[in-house]
Amino acid sequence: MFVQQLVNGISLGSMYALLAVGFAIVYNILGIVNFSHGATIALGAYCAYWLSTYLRLPLELSMVLSVTIAGLVSALIERITLHPLRRKGQPQIFFFIASLTVFNLVTAIIIYVSKANITSYPRTLIYGSIRMANVIVPKLDVLMLGIAVLSLLALSAVLYKTKIGLAIRCCSYDSRAAQLMGINPDLVIGTTFLLAGLLGGIGGALLGAKYAVYPELGDMVYRAFFACMVGGLGSLTGAIFGGLLIGLIETISNAYINAAISPAITFGLLVVILLVRPQGIAGKLVEDKI
Amino acid sequence: MLKVENMHVSYGAVKALHGISVDVPAGKIVALVGANGAGKTSLLSAISGLVPYEGTVTYAGEPLPKRSHEIVAKGLVHVPEGRRIFANLTVYENLMAGAYTKWEKNGIQENLDRVYQLFPRLKDRASQYAGTLSGGERQMLAIGRALMSRPRMLLVDEPSLGLAPLLVSQVLDLIVQVNQQGVTILLVDQNARKSLQIADYAYVLQQGRIVKEGPGQELLNDEAVQIAYLGGRKKQSDNGADPPTGREDDC
Ligand SMILES: Nc1ncnc2c1ncn2[C@@H]1O[C@H](COP(=O)(O)OP(=O)(O)OP(=O)(O)O)[C@@H](O)[C@H]1O
Ligand SMILES: [Mg+2]
Numbered sequence: 009m010f011v012q013q014l015v016n017g018i019s020l021g022s023m024y025a026l027l028a029v030g031f032a033i034v035y036n037i038l039g040i041v042n043f044s045h046g047a048t049i050a051l052g053a054y055c056a057y058w059l060s061t062y063l064r065l066p067l068e069l070s071m072v073l074s075v076t077i078a079g080l081v082s083a084l085i086e087r088i089t090l091h092p093l094r095r096k097g098q099p100q101i102f103f104f105i106a107s108l109t110v111f112n113l114v115t116a117i118i119i120y121v122s123k124a125n126i127t128s129y130p131r132t133l134i135y136g137s138i139r140m141a142n143v144i145v146p147k148l149d150v151l152m153l154g155i156a157v158l159s160l161l162a163l164s165a166v167l168y169k170t171k172i173g174l175a176i177r178c179c180s181y182d183s184r185a186a187q188l189m190g191i192n193p194d195l196v197i198g199t200t201f202l203l204a205g206l207l208g209g210i211g212g213a214l215l216g217a218k219y220a221v222y223p224e225l226g227d228m229v230y231r232a233f234f235a236c237m238v239g240g241l242g243s244l245t246g247a248i249f250g251g252l253l254i255g256l257i258e259t260i261s262n263a264y265i266n267a268a269i270s271p272a273i274t275f276g277l278l279v280v281i282l283l284v285r286p287q288g289i290a291g292k293l294v295e296d297k298i
Numbered sequence: 299m300l301k302v303e304n305m306h307v308s309y310g311a312v313k314a315l316h317g318i319s320v321d322v323p324a325g326k327i328v329a330l331v332g333a334n335g336a337g338k339t340s341l342l343s344a345i346s347g348l349v350p351y352e353g354t355v356t357y358a359g360e361p362l363p364k365r366s367h368e369i370v371a372k373g374l375v376h377v378p379e380g381r382r383i384f385a386n387l388t389v390y391e392n393l394m395a396g397a398y399t400k401w402e403k404n405g406i407q408e409n410l411d412r413v414y415q416l417f418p419r420l421k422d423r424a425s426q427y428a429g430t431l432s433g434g435e436r437q438m439l440a441i442g443r444a445l446m447s448r449p450r451m452l453l454v455d456e457p458s459l460g461l462a463p464l465l466v467s468q469v470l471d472l473i474v475q476v477n478q479q480g481v482t483i484l485l486v487d488q489n490a491r492k493s494l495q496i497a498d499y500a501y502v503l504q505q506g507r508i509v510k511e512g513p514g515q516e517l518l519n520d521e522a523v524q525i526a527y528l529g530g531r532k533k534q535s536d537n538g539a540d541p542p543t544g545r546e547d548d549c
Binding site: 178 | 346347348365366367370371375376378382383384385386387391394395396398399401443447
């Protein structure tokens with residue numbers, strides 16, 4: 009039983025890890041907590057829903073398209089809201105307000121369009137469970153974990169093996185010095201938002217498959233934020249740890265204590281962790297920013 | 299090669315440059331000397347697009363673009379004060395970052411070989427994090443990184459700052475070596491004597507204005523310059539570690 013919960017928790021945590029990493033790469037490059045990330049999460053689920061329900065596209069294809077849309081929307085949000093602020097050299101608090109506003113606006117639009125209904129995809133993404141000894145694990149959980157691992161590997165390949173990845177890491181450390189290398193900051197920031205949006209979209213689309221498609225799915229961004237805080241803001245490894253930890257605490261308190269107060273337990277525990285280690289779990293262990 | 303005309307720079311209410319003009323002929327080393335706060339860094343930062351300015355800058359006969367990355371693409375590269383190496387990257391990755399505008403496979407290897415030849419130390423340290431380098435090694439990396447883009451001209455700000463006296467001389471000799479490979483240089487260094495010695499031409503900057511200019515040798519023998527910048531008591535160079543370059547608020 010416990011092993012089963014453990015696997016569930018890791019699978020859910022891997023989704024949070026994806027969202028948290030998307031949150032962290034933007035934090036690294038602009039130094040802002042980017043709540044517009046929540047919009048890409050919600051869009052990841054809703055676009056897949058709309059495409060598969062109204063255009064009757066296959067669910068898998070809808071998800072791929074919806075992840076792409078989430079990525080593009082993320083880059084677009086940066087371009088039309090944050091870019092002008094950056095150009096004018098506005099203080100960081102404006103960025104924060106702008107990203108929160110965009111998040112609320114997108115959520116409001118989704119609520120309006122979907123009439124605030126809780127829905128689900130026209131069919132299940134994947135049926136059945138895998139059974140090993142007495143452990144029963146839904147195939148969907150395995151799929152989610154697999155996709156999360158692959159996505160993170162792909163991200164790290166981009167960051168560590170490509171030219172734009174190098175530029176992102178330079179900009180995250182010292183954007184002015186990066187410009188002196190001939191790196192165009194607009195391109196790098198746009199790409200970072202695109203990557204973050206793709207991660208948010210993947211998380212949103214799959215969480216929509218696991219739970220349901222509902223307008224407040226975007227609120228998962230707060231879990232991403234907390235995962236980053238607990239892991240140590242700015243550390244990608246920390247974000248992954250933080251995401252897994254939240255997934256585990258949530259699943260286990262859900263199973264053994266009470267589903268209704270599980271969020272309270274989760275966030276309470278995280279606050280305790282932060283009180284003990286304000287720099288986050290990986291704050292010291294992982295010093296690299298990217 | 300580079301012509302700055304009537305440049306004004308201000309930081310809010312603080313005016314750092316009051317309309318200065320500087321001419322750097324192709325293939326030469328031109329030095330800027332001046333006390334702390336005279337505006338040397340401001341001039342270099344304005345040229346490389348980090349700081350807005352009024353006035354005109356012509357480079358290779360054309361107006362210089364205003365954005366840093368476009369300026370680098372033109373072959374004009376700034377080696378900033380404090381080195382600003384990427385401590386989170388390895389030495390090799392720092393050099394690759396320098397090659398950003400010259401990303402062709404063969405070209406990169408060729409440039410890398412040239413830089414390693416100039417700074418064999420960097421080759422030994424290639425896979426080490428740049429944050430673990432010594433001050434002198436960081437400076438080599440900062441210059442090497444700039445050379446990876448095969449620049450036609452370098453703006454070099456305080457390359458010998460914080461280095462031991464023996465290294466000060468070595469770093470400036472390296473600048474001469476780079477210049478002999480055909481790179482035009484605009485140099486600012488705290489070691490005024492040595493930089494005037496290697497400069498073909500020099501400007502003396504005082505509170506944002508040019509108060510004197512002439513061939514390096516001539517300024518070396520100039521009495522006013524001697525008293526103000528080459529005085530008997532040598533300017534104290536602090537040998538402390540580099541201040542850590544943190545993230546910048548803007549991008
Ligand atoms: N970012 C800034 N904001 C406000 N004032 C600045 C800024 N940068 C430089 N200044 C001011 O502009 C003037 C010129 O500074 P600058 O750094 O160009 O001098 P410098 O000649 O390079 O000095 P040093 O030899 O100490 O490096 C100084 O009075 C300085 O206080
Ligand atoms: Mg200076």
